[in-house]
Amino acid sequence: MRSLPLRRAYYRLRNHVKGSAADASSLYDIWHHTFFSPTEQIRDLEFLVVDTETSALTTQEGELLSIGWVVIKDSAVDLGSSQHHLLQVEESVGQSAVIHQLRDCELENGISPEAMMRMFLQQVRGRILVFHHADLDMAFLDQLSLQCFGMPLLLPYIDTLQVEKRRLLHKHQAIEKGALRLASCRHRYNLPDYPAHNALMDALATAELLLAQCVGKGRDVRLRDLY
Numbered sequence: 001m002r003s004l005p006l007r008r009a010y011y012r013l014r015n016h017v018k019g020s021a022a023d024a025s026s027l028y029d030i031w032h033h034t035f036f037s038p039t040e041q042i043r044d045l046e047f048l049v050v051d052t053e054t055s056a057l058t059t060q061e062g063e064l065l066s067i068g069w070v071v072i073k074d075s076a077v078d079l080g081s082s083q084h085h086l087l088q089v090e091e092s093v094g095q096s097a098v099i100h101q102l103r104d105c106e107l108e109n110g111i112s113p114e115a116m117m118r119m120f121l122q123q124v125r126g127r128i129l130v131f132h133h134a135d136l137d138m139a140f141l142d143q144l145s146l147q148c149f150g151m152p153l154l155l156p157y158i159d160t161l162q163v164e165k166r167r168l169l170h171k172h173q174a175i176e177k178g179a180l181r182l183a184s185c186r187h188r189y190n191l192p193d194y195p196a197h198n199a200l201m202d203a204l205a206t207a208e209l210l211l212a213q214c215v216g217k218g219r220d221v222r223l224r225d226l227y
Helices: 004-018 025-032 094-100 113-124 134-149 160-170 182-187 199-216
Strands: 047-054 064-073 076-086 128-131 157-159
Touching: 025 113, 025 134, 047 134, 047 199, 064 113, 064 134, 064 199, 076 113, 076 199, 113 134, 128 134, 128 160, 128 199, 134 157, 157 160, 160 182, 160 199, 182 199
Parallel strands: 047 128, 128 157
Antiparallel strands: 047 064, 064 076
């Protein structure tokens, strides 16, 4: 996270030199409102917990099909903030439909990736992103950000998978195959089973996991304890 200011400065300069036609002003505004001190207490922050469904595991092979998000504020999940969006895609979902149950006919009525990114930026303003297995979600979101704004998102985020991995390693526990899956992580905190592979449901599940992880760390949890 420490490199974010430098990377943002690089892309600002690059876009200025190239005279990029991409409208980056909305992303610049988000950058201005997403500076957080590592010493800030979790209870004083808001989080946007996000999950996505994709047609493949890499941006080279697939597209973003759906996205779900929910806000955590005052150390609680704000169910009224939850949103779930299907996206228009250029290619068929193919065999990936077996996993996420999204069909081409349903995505035909989805919103454009550009419209989704505008809504996403409105929601993330002043909040910290949260994912479970952030690398996958961020790769697809960064790809859309490059298309829309000429640069990646470059936003701070917390990965509940990595939080749990560090906890297990600190306790000298062996990390077995599948131990860091969302459902497996939730089981260790006695959280209930939820249906998987729905973006909104997984976002809610991740939000609950983050709150459980914070409780497990004790009182006065600070942002640096989760990065």
